[in-house]
Amino acid sequence: MPDPIAILKESEWGEVCARLNIMFAWADQNLVIRDASRRLRVTVGRDLTGRTLSEAFPNLLGLEDELRRIARGQAQPWRIPGFRLSEKHLQPYDVLFMPLTESGGLLMVVRQMDIESAMERELRQQRNEMALLQEQLETQTEALQLTQARLENLERERKSLMDIIALDIQSALSIAQGYAEWLQRALADSAMSQYEQALKLITQETEHIGELVREVQAFQRVERALESMAWRPVELAKLLDAVTGMWRDIAKLREVDFEIHAKSPAPGISGDPELLCEAMDRIYNYMLFLADPPATVRVELNAWPGWALMRFTCSRIRKEQALLEHRSGHALNARQRAFQLQLARARIIAEGHGGHLSLSDETDKNAVLFWLPAESAPSDEALPAGVKKPPFQVKKRPVEETRTPSASKWITAGRESIRIDVEKGRVWLNDELIKLTDSEYRLLLYLAQHVNEVVRNEELQAHLGKDGRPISLASLRVLVWRLRQHLGGNEGAGQYLRTVRGFGYLLVS
């Protein structure tokens, strides 16, 4: 049987192959190596003759059947680019297995890929990193667009508010001023009833100004409350019941009834119950203003993936009172504008919770849609006809300040490098605000509340769990690792968060 390696060594092709760093091994049909080029023996660092291919090149383990099939001509030749000859060899090779039809057996051709692999590594690394950056950029662009949409909404709301205030205050003041002047000029007149009428109008308009000022103050109060809001779990169905209870008697006097259809189980949300009550209160007020008695105000509480939706509609409406979103402040009368202000307050509360409020004249019911981000989504039911999902979803945590607030309730740890504002749920590291996820914050707060004490793993797992189910130990370790990274790792304040092996963790004061 002619030795293919010997043939190659003696031929011109052998010279060509040697110059191109191409190496060979020849195995019989049982995959026992019969001969190998010197360069391959040197590369592998041992004699190859008499060994099987998988003994000589352990990375070929498990492929014996396939290689035998190639040797017998039952399968096509096989080229594996970028193959390592063993776990020790990090250098990639271009490897080709082909049958030797005349002599029988298998020829393994190995070519070094120094330059190609170095270039490929460089290009691939760059391509992958760029693609990852592009993905991040897209995510950030999306977040930016959402924020921009929210800002535009707020700006629209602000302009509308300014229009209303300017128009109504100006109008009320003109009336008051006009009558005051008239009163001055007409002092000699003895018709008392005219003075009384003038005074009544002045009183009425100044009251209107007072109402507007109170509304502006209410806005400011809501904005302040949203900024420092403490997030708590809220049961929407209960909240809705409570607000409905407050309105039911008043509504009855006006021949308006309420119907509540709450999905069971109601979607879980979090937020400030008092603010949410206030928003619903304002919406009910608007619905009563809208109702043409006898009428029924229907409230549907439903779930949509990621959202809880409260849809307020009225069976009979006074169309002349209906507010449409596209109407500007000028197209509305004073009374409508007052209600628009109240709805604006409810909208700001919704947006402060990461939600949304919109008006819709679907099927002439002048519906108010109040969206809130849901913690869970128990239903995939279709939305009512004409209802569209909100155009954006913002993060639930409020916009954070970048400077340390002057007066708050603090917990300090880590030689005072870590400061936690418990009231606002914010963490400062060396006077710089850091962003933590809810779980990371809860972990840090718990450790800070037990500063200088070793807190057991099980205790932390239970504390960080949801619905009575503790998180896994692996998840806890990941959370601790992530928290340490936020605190500057083992070089920074993270060193004060210590692992007590086999027991738990300790945060140094």
Add this chain to the structure above:
Amino acid sequence: MAIPTFQRKICLLGDFAVGKTSLIRRFVYNRFEEEYLATIGVLVSRKEVILPHGIVNLLLWDLAGGETFVHMEEAYYRGAAGALVVADITRPDTFGLLNVYATSFLAINPQAALVFAINKVDLKEDFTEASKRAQDLSARWGAPHFFTSALSGEQVQTAFVTLARLTIESHST
């Protein structure tokens, strides 16, 4: 009686940077490295798994990711008994490619076993959407899925051992 020993080639498939190399590193060496370094060609690692059926020597072929359309599949997939098809839970696009990888792999190895790994779960708290997509995948391919984290080691061992078991069982049936 000698304990039966099996050799099984396993391919790790998935888009680039989903954590294929990290999963192997966690499974074989029980360690994790933060730095991302693209894989060139194929890196083969070995790990012995003991099952009731016998000892399984897994030859883990770690392939360069993101090469779905270069038609090099046959060179790498040939002779494989199974594949761990990996997606990154933080990158929804990588889910869509799971079907592409599974299709091309099974075209070359129709009898091979598949397991899906949804990796990097330590970076995400809400699994609702991912869970639904993973269930759809499992139902479509008749293959189990696991939510893994190479960083914490969560479910990594289980995913590989399940795949090893499936390669033995699919071969014996």
